[in-house]
Amino acid sequence: MRSADLLHLAAESLLRARLRSLMMLVAMAIGVAAVVVLTSLGEGARRYVTGEFQALGTDLLIVLPGRSETTGVQPGLFAGETPRDLTLGDAQALLRLPGVERISPIVIGSVPVSAAQLSREVPVLGTNADFLVVRNLSMGQGRFLPPGELDRDMAVCVIGSKVRSELFPDRPAVGGSVRIGGRRFRVIGVLSDEGRAVGFDLQELVIIPVRSAQQLFNTESLFRILVQARDRDATPRVRQEVLRLLTERHQGEEDVTVITQDAVLATFDRIFTALTLTLAGIASISLAVAGILIMNVMLVAVSQRTAEIGLLKAVGARRRQITALFLTEAVLLSVAGALAGLVVGYAVNWVIGRVYPALPVGAPAWAVALAMLIAVASGVVFGLMPARRAARLDPVVALAGRR
């Protein structure tokens, strides 16, 4: 049969069985839309997280105390050793390494912060002036911590915009003062609204000089040290240097972990890719279900149309032609359903994009291709059995079907 005729005949019978066709179309569309939307969400989450990390700069190294790369019990524990803390001295030594552009020591804790009658428990972060550059932050009002020696204690602070609106609802914050853990600090700046960070909201943060934070929390150690290399290509070398220097300073014990931003990025990338694949797998199940529905409905169509099949045979249809006719119907349906599903999927994506502008939703091309492929393949696979059954009907019996 000419393919135009085949399409025409198949389309006619689909259009006449409108409700049945519509049901199959909807089933297939839901499957494809599910694949598109779910993979878009997974992919969106991946892009969101990697975007966040890239915003931090890929030339960044993070130094944390303790060895986290070794699995199992650390040998030091048996020898009665504990990992040494990172200190301000370590931080100052790192700054002198070649290839290191800036460093930012970090101490973090949570204490009550109050201004006038208003009090709130917020995270307090102790760091230095370079933190602003290292973390790509920008100021809304006033200025950031002043540059200077790391071990200088100053009673000044920079607050996040959310903290500002909560503690200074009706008066200017810059120039005012807050009490942090019983000590009075002068507010010298407010962070701008656009700060982004993984893990916690910078706008809920109070930033004070690192030495002041150590005194506040009564500690000599650092939570971690951020090291910014001069350029991205230098990071692996700088990482080695940092490890060597700290091992040397810690009496030959390699008791710190240095993570490069790239490594973190790659890890998250892997996790979220796995997530997306899992979601795609789950959504594909609904495609398979839609395929089985197509088979079911096509079987009904074959038994409803036995007389017609008998007639087709009487006027000279070959087995192959009847198979082709029913198969075309199944494939047409699944393709139409898949296209409808794409439209629905992209529409849902658009809505999600409107509701959560921060999430970069977008269906990955491979997922769209896969969904279409599975949809069409299930049309063929699940349409084949009913079509062959139709083709094998005995014309005499089939013609008698409606008499």
Next chain:
Amino acid sequence: MIELEGIHRRFQVGDQLVRALDDVNLRLDAGEYVSIMGPSGSGKSTLLNVIGLLDRPSEGRYRLDGHETTELDDDALAGLRARSIGFIFQSFHLVPRLTAFENVELPMVLAELAPAARRTRVTEALAALSLTDRAHHRPDQLSGGQRQRVAIARAMVMRPTVVLADEPTGNLDHTSGAEVLAALEALNAGGITLIVVTHDDEVSARSRRQIRMRDGRVVHDAPTPAASPAPAPGPTP
């Protein structure tokens, strides 16, 4: 030309062997007009199905226009059927969702004729059966007589050598039935062999050769008596 030699058709129904055709020998020349009569279950429909290549004999030889058909496979039979045989059924068997035009076109679509040639032939066939103004109606918008005429148009577009009609007037009133018979007879006048299975003596009387069957056997085969249709012809001697 149709030649049947020693045709048997047996069905197994439960544990009973039904002899639908029992040693049928027939020879029909091109252009004949034959009626087949007989009580229900006498095998006349089976005979028609065998002649129409829809059913295979269990035993015997069948030559259609010189082609030996008993050795052919399904697809070859379908091809021969498409070229040589036109069917008319009591219940019309039109495809309900296709228009009259499309129903008539169907055999040519299956035979992969070019669309332009198809259009010409359908238009001619519909005109010959005075259905031109019904071309784009669906079967449920047509009367019984019109439906059967659409079926006749469909049977003739492939220019077959044989037209097989199974109770063509069974579902029609007298006037429509007469129109349908006239249309079939016009085909026969054009040289097509016409075989009509019927219960109706009046229909049978219009044919030129009458065959009667009983229990799968041909019990009477003779030219139709020239007399005008008798009220009730007695049992054939």
